[in-house]
Amino acid sequence: MPTADAFLEVTDLKTHFPIEKGFLVKKRVGTVKAVDGIDLTLAQGEVLGLVGESGCGKSTLGRTILQLIPPTEGTVVLAGRNLAGLRGGDLRRARADFQMIFQDPYASLNPRMTVYDTLAEAISTHKNIPRGEMPRRVSELLSRVGLSPRFIRKYPHEFSGGQRQRIAIARALAVEPKLIIADEPVSALDVSIQAQIINLLIKLTREMGLTMIFISHDLSVVKHISDRIAVMYLGRIVEIGPSVEVFEKPLHPYTKALVSAVPIPDPARERHRKRIILSGDPPSPVNPPMGCTFHPRCPYMIEECRAAYPPFVDYTPGRRATCIRLHEINPPA
Amino acid sequence: MLELEAVKQAKALESATPETAEAGSSLWRDAWHRLLKNKLSVVGGVIVIIVTLLCAFAGVIAPDPNSQDLALYASAPSHAHWFGTDTLGRDLFARVLFGGRISLAVGMVATLVALCIGVVYGTISGYYGGNVDAVMMRIVDIIYALPFTIFVILLSVFFNNDETRARINHVIHATGLKFSLGSEFNIVLLFAAIGAVEWLTMARIVRGQVRSLRKMDFVEAAEALGIRPQRIIFRHMIPNVLGPIIVYTTLTIPSVMLLEAFLSFLGLGVQPPNASWGVLIGEGAKSMEEFPWLLTYPGLALSITLFSFNFLGDGLRDALDPRASKD
Known part of the structure; x- marks a missing residue:
């Protein structure tokens, strides 16, 4: 759905991993369809929450958009340029525009480099900064993410998880990107620290006008930060819509189950919360079910669901889901 | 050159944040402190340094090793000749x-x-992966499968002769260079031959480390x-594989020395009148019943040095990878 103000436009993006057997002469014995036909459009400054259970392909989608994994098919157009076609030096230069924040801040920082070295390397990758000015730049970056510049000569192992994640965020901001993909940036942190990091991300996206895709398996985390939410199941987006609305009234049966699993921080209401328990495990992306991939676990399943993968159905403007019974199971209030 | 850069950076840092930039403690420094706490490896390190210095300044400390005095035929240790003759x-x-x-x-x-x-082989194999990795590692496997001792003996027989040297000299002269290789060069060739076999394990270690590093987030972030x-x-990669490389290096030195001693003992290594500990042990063993000191002193020198290297290597391993030592 191309729109005039599309800043990031992902069209029919597919990432398939071949499963190969054999030495030197490889035989393809199967395909993992980690990302299987994703269409997404983000406006500048928008924050999209991407949720789904483990193994649904949300991290792969993030990495494919950032060209860390080459896409099998499809285009990723950022500010009018197709990233999927870029190679080598062109791609490296383009990377100044899009950055990633990783899940595990204990693994995402080089243990042998000081904070200064890490950030100075990031800054100087895309810009020529005079040597004398670099310390000031690094200090600025640290202040921006709420760390004191006096930590400049310390090593990652001397910091807590929350502080490390701040350093990782500073590194991503060092190249002044336009798009940031945050891959579960708080799920490795203590709950008490999570809110701080989320608030920092909210502040930074507003201040710097960043466009962000925030990946998480935790709906309650996503709710706070996102303008819109996209729900992924087995390599595809099954529902997308404004954050509050998706939370208040989930449309797709899968989203309904996800939302029903979020505890309500109010004991009186929590006691009456109805949980939809899905039966079974998510199917293997090597051999997904025929038709709608959700049908084996879906409480609303009918015979037609086995026939073909359902197209997106518009519910209200801006709200869509892939379910043939969308209107039937969500009667207008 | 590298140090100069670091000094410049440090100065720039200090001028920018004069009051409070706290110095961090790098993993190298932490490892150094752990190493100093390990008495055995400190002793090992000190002995290695002393032995190396003694050998390096042998010309100053000791008399000419090749001057013969048949009047002193196999004399026992004395003030004039500490280890005897x-x-x-x-x-x-x-x-x-x-x-x-020489040892x-x-x-x-x-x-x-x-x-x-x-390091080069392992890094390439681990970094590129896929078919490159498969082919390169199968080559290593094949060389590994050759009977190691026979392989080294063949190499030393091939390299340790005048004919080969003459041929190489011929090539050097053909390129217009004004030097030729003397008989000492045989030893250098022997080093190379042993090294060419010892690299296999190093390549495997480095390749494994690089492969696991490739999947680390900080490499992907870079x-x-x-x-x-x-x-x-x-x-990002080499500084993080340096630890295992250093450890393996300190443990390879003694095993190579032992291999050299073994080859020299068999008469395949260093040729007289040059001596190595292996040659001396070989000579000493022939007359150990009458003149035991001829075997004892070179034997002690070799074993103490090998022990020290091994203690140092073990200490380094514990210091550089504290998790691995807690078993």
């Missing part, structure tokens, strides 16, 4: 020190050869930043 009346102390030079040099040069081949592959390898 051998059956040709040569001072054994001098011969042990000069022999140590240590063989150990270090061969290890250096192994290090260079192994890639996402748009940093060039060479820089990723040298700034």
Whole structure:
């Protein structure tokens, strides 16, 4: 759905991993369809929450958009340029525009480099900064993410998880990107620290006008930060819509189950919360079910669901889901 | 050059944040402190340094190792000759020190050869992966499968003869260079031959480390930043595989020295009148019943040095990878 103000436009993006057997002469014995036909459009400054259970392909989608994994098919157009076609030096230069924040801040920082070295390397990758000015730049970056510049000569192992994640965020901001993909940036942190990091991300996206895709398996985390939410199941987006609305009234049966699993921080209401328990495990992306991939676990399943993968159905403007019974199971209030 | 850069950076840092930039403690420094706490490896390190210095300055400390005085035929240790003299009346102390030079040099040069081949080979194999990795590692497997001792013996027989040297000299002269290789060059060739076999394990270690590092987030983050592959390898990968490389290096030196001693003992290694600990032990063993000191002193020198290297290597392993030592 191309729109005039599309800043990031992902069209029919597919990432398939071949499963190969054999030495030197490889035989393809199967395909993992980690990302299987994703269409997404983000406006500048928008924050999209991407949720789904483990193994649904949300991290792969993030990495494919950032060209860390080459896409099998499809285009990723950022500010009018197709990233999927870029190679080598062109791609490296383009990377100044899009950055990633990783899940595990204990693994995402080089243990042998000081904070200064890490950030100075990031800054100087895309810009020529005079040597004398670099310390000031690094200090600025640290202040921006709420760390004191006096930590400049310390090593990652001397910091807590929350502080490390701040350093990782500073590194991503060092190249002044336009798009940031945050891959579960708080799920490795203590709950008490999570809110701080989320608030920092909210502040930074507003201040710097960043466009962000925030990946998480935790709906309650996503709710706070996102303008819109996209729900992924087995390599595809099954529902997308404004954050509050998706939370208040989930449309797709899968989203309904996800939302029903979020505890309500109010004991009186929590006691009456109805949980939809899905039966079974998510199917293997090597051999997904025929038709709608959700049908084996879906409480609303009918015979037609086995026939073909359902197209997106518009519910209200801006709200869509892939379910043939969308209107039937969500009667207008 | 590198240090100069670091100093400049440190100065720039201090001028920018004069009051409070707290110095961090790098993993190298932490490892150094852990190493200092390990008494055995400190003793090992000190002995290695002392032995190396003694051998290096053998010319100053000891008399000529090749001057013969048949009047002193196999004299027992005394004030004049601390370790006694051998059956040709040569001072054994001098011969042990000069022999140590060659033994240590063989150990270090061969290890250096192994290090260079192994690190480059392993890094390429691990970084590129896929078919490149498969082919490169199968080659290693094949060389591994060759009977190691026979392989080294074949190499030393091939390299350790005048004919080969003459052929190489011929090539050197053909290119217009004005030097030729003397008989000492046989030893250098031997180092290279041993090193060329010892690199296999190094290559495997480095390849494994690089492969696991490739999947680390900070390498992916560097890639996402748009940093060039060479820089990723040298700034992000190699510093992180250096620990295991250092440990394996300190453990390879003694094993190469032992191999050299073994070859020399068999008469395949260092040729007389040059001595190495292996040669001396070989000579001493022939007359150990009448003149035990001829075997004892070179034997002690070799074992103490090997022990020290091994203690140092073990200490380094514990210091550089504290998790692995807690078993």
